[in-house]
Amino acid sequence: MSQSSRPNSPDDQTAMYIRVKRNKITYFVTCVPSETILQIKEKLQELIDQPVNDQRLILMPNREVLDDSKSLADQKVENDAVVALTLRKDDNEFEDVNITRPTDYSPSPDGGSNW
Incomplete structure (x- = not known):
């Protein structure tokens, strides 16, 4: 039996994507x-155009900071996962997670503001 005809195993690297x-x-x-x-x-x-050292990736929704040296699989990042990107600020701290959801800007049913 040739290598190419073997059934796919869980170890095969299937293309996936993540939402950053x-x-x-x-x-x-x-x-x-x-x-x-x-x-x-x-x-x-x-x-x-931001250096890798100035980026931090955080797996949502549990806000787990992802480790640079570990693989996506090691950290249970699955296909279509949402990952927040934060960047290092001038004070060397990382900014807070700021993800805008479409619902943040929806008008209220009476046509007024959400305030």
């Missing part, structure tokens, strides 16, 4: 489960 969100922007990043968080940050660096 920051403010009102969502980046759809194509990846495989064995990629490390550092590799994802390198892809983001090309998109947002």
Whole structure:
């Protein structure tokens, strides 16, 4: 039996994507489960022109900060996962997670504001 005709195993690297969100922007990043968080940050660096050391990725909704040296699979990041991107500020601290949801701006049923 040849290698190419064997059935797919769970170890096969199936392409997936994650949604990386920051403010009102969502980046759809194509990846495989064995990629490390550092590799994802390198892809983001090309998109947002921010060094990998100034990026922090946080798995939502539990707000778990993802470890650069671990793979997506190691940290249970699944296909279509939502990951928040925060950037390092001038004071060397990371900004707070700021993800805008479409419902944040929906008018109230009576046509007035949400206030």
